[in-house]
Amino acid sequence: MIGRILRGILAFFIGMATLGGILMWDDEFAMRPLTIALLLLTSWLIYRIIKPKKKGAHQKSATATLVTSEKPHIEAGVAKEALNEKIRTQASISVEPSQNNTLATVDSESSLVHIEIIPDCAIPQETLDLLWFKNGLLKNYSDQPDFRSPMLSVDLGRSEPSLIDLNLPVASNNAMTPPPGYYPSYAKLTPQQRYIYLTWLKDITSPADLGYIYLFYYGLERHLILGKFEEAFHMIQTLLRHHPKIGAYAHGALLIAIFVQKRVDYFNLLDLDKLPPDERLFTASMMNKELSSTNIIDAHTKFSFNNRRYISGHRELFKETLEEIMIERYGTSKFQVLESDFSSITETITIPLANYSLDQRFLNIPNIATSQRVSIEINSLLVDSHEKVKVKLREIRKATNA
Numbered sequence: 001m002i003g004r005i006l007r008g009i010l011a012f013f014i015g016m017a018t019l020g021g022i023l024m025w026d027d028e029f030a031m032r033p034l035t036i037a038l039l040l041l042t043s044w045l046i047y048r049i050i051k052p053k054k055k056g057a058h059q060k061s062a063t064a065t066l067v068t069s070e071k072p073h074i075e076a077g078v079a080k081e082a083l084n085e086k087i088r089t090q091a092s093i094s095v096e097p098s099q100n101n102t103l104a105t106v107d108s109e110s111s112l113v114h115i116e117i118i119p120d121c122a123i124p125q126e127t128l129d130l131l132w133f134k135n136g137l138l139k140n141y142s143d144q145p146d147f148r149s150p151m152l153s154v155d156l157g158r159s160e161p162s163l164i165d166l167n168l169p170v171a172s173n174n175a176m177t178p179p180p181g182y183y184p185s186y187a188k189l190t191p192q193q194r195y196i197y198l199t200w201l202k203d204i205t206s207p208a209d210l211g212y213i214y215l216f217y218y219g220l221e222r223h224l225i226l227g228k229f230e231e232a233f234h235m236i237q238t239l240l241r242h243h244p245k246i247g248a249y250a251h252g253a254l255l256i257a258i259f260v261q262k263r264v265d266y267f268n269l270l271d272l273d274k275l276p277p278d279e280r281l282f283t284a285s286m287m288n289k290e291l292s293s294t295n296i297i298d299a300h301t302k303f304s305f306n307n308r309r310y311i312s313g314h315r316e317l318f319k320e321t322l323e324e325i326m327i328e329r330y331g332t333s334k335f336q337v338l339e340s341d342f343s344s345i346t347e348t349i350t351i352p353l354a355n356y357s358l359d360q361r362f363l364n365i366p367n368i369a370t371s372q373r374v375s376i377e378i379n380s381l382l383v384d385s386h387e388k389v390k391v392k393l394r395e396i397r398k399a400t401n402a
Contacts, residue, residue, distance in 0.1 A: 162219035180211035
């Protein structure tokens with residue numbers, strides 16, 4: 001504003017000087033009615049000449065373009081869910097170290113959403129849909145009420161660690177940038193670390209420091225509970241294939257989500273071999289209402305059977321013998337779990353989530369190994385299998401020495 005006033009005063013005096021020159025040439029001119037009009041016109045023309053030009057779009061240091069198939073519908077600066085589904089990213093940005101990258105504007109004529117955040121990458125739509133944004137056109141996060149279910153209690157009001165704040169700076173990476181460390185959050189990353197993280201998001205199957213992988217994974221866990229369950233479930237399975245180290249939490253999280261969301265149709269998608277023995281027993285008993293010889297052998301200590309001699313040294317023979325005994329007793333090579341077995345369970349198994357913003361983020365599931373009938377009968381099966389394997393091995397040795 002001050003600049004405009006100063007330019008106006010300067011233009012006025014230049015106009016006065018110009019008019020003074022004319023008066024010196026023709027003093028009768030001052031008596032004419034057009035004097036004032038000429039003065040004002042001269043001042044306006046001079047003001048327009050000395051007015052500075054606005055910077056063009058090409059002078060911006062950082063822009064990213066998300067292209068939509070039609071004009072986006074925006075309300076109060078927040079995109080509707082429909083916009084998230086239609087946006088496909090074709091983003092390219094050069095980020096300067098001092099640049100504070102924030103949300104820009106929507107071009108209603110070209111239907112382009114300009115966002116100053118994503119460095120030199122095109123984040124795939126399936127990944128973009130599972131990110132949490134604090135602000136901007138893609139905002140999809142707000143303080144959530146507590147989540148309660150008969151099996152899970154989660155406080156969702158704390159800040160999501162993977163939450164992307166478009167107002168935080170992003171700076172070009174260099175070789176000296178340290179990894180984020182334990183319990184990362186987007187807000188606590190350095191500008192250089194945010195650059196690495198956002199760049200990695202264009203291909204989440206590529207190698208990365210475990211801190212960045214967990215940062216993305218935190219947001220997926222939140223989606224499992226209250227967001228896009230199916231998309232997050234499949235994305236976590238993709239992460240597990242390429243970054244198996246997250247399996248310490250991820251396999252259990254998928255199991256939790258199936259129960260919380262009551263999606264038993266997803267049981268068959270679980271990799272049971274990757275679950276801990278307790279969780280594997282429970283899942284098998286819930287899915288198939290039966291336990292295989294492998295389930296029983298892997299969890300033998302849960303049934304108070306601690307003699308590992310033949311299980312470790314002759315596993316296949318032990319497995320074969322166990323199945324023989326079950327066929328003799330039950331007519332099938334698998335142990336049947338009854339509905340009544342769940343009513344006599346005395347202990348539970350606690351499965352945690354990794355996302356530390358989810359307080360009391362634990363699911364307690366029944367420990368089927370503590371069911372009275374199951375515990376007694378399987379212990380008997382294991383003891384008898386052990387003794388029968390001992391006899392078989394003695395006979396094998398005799399036949400060999402004969």
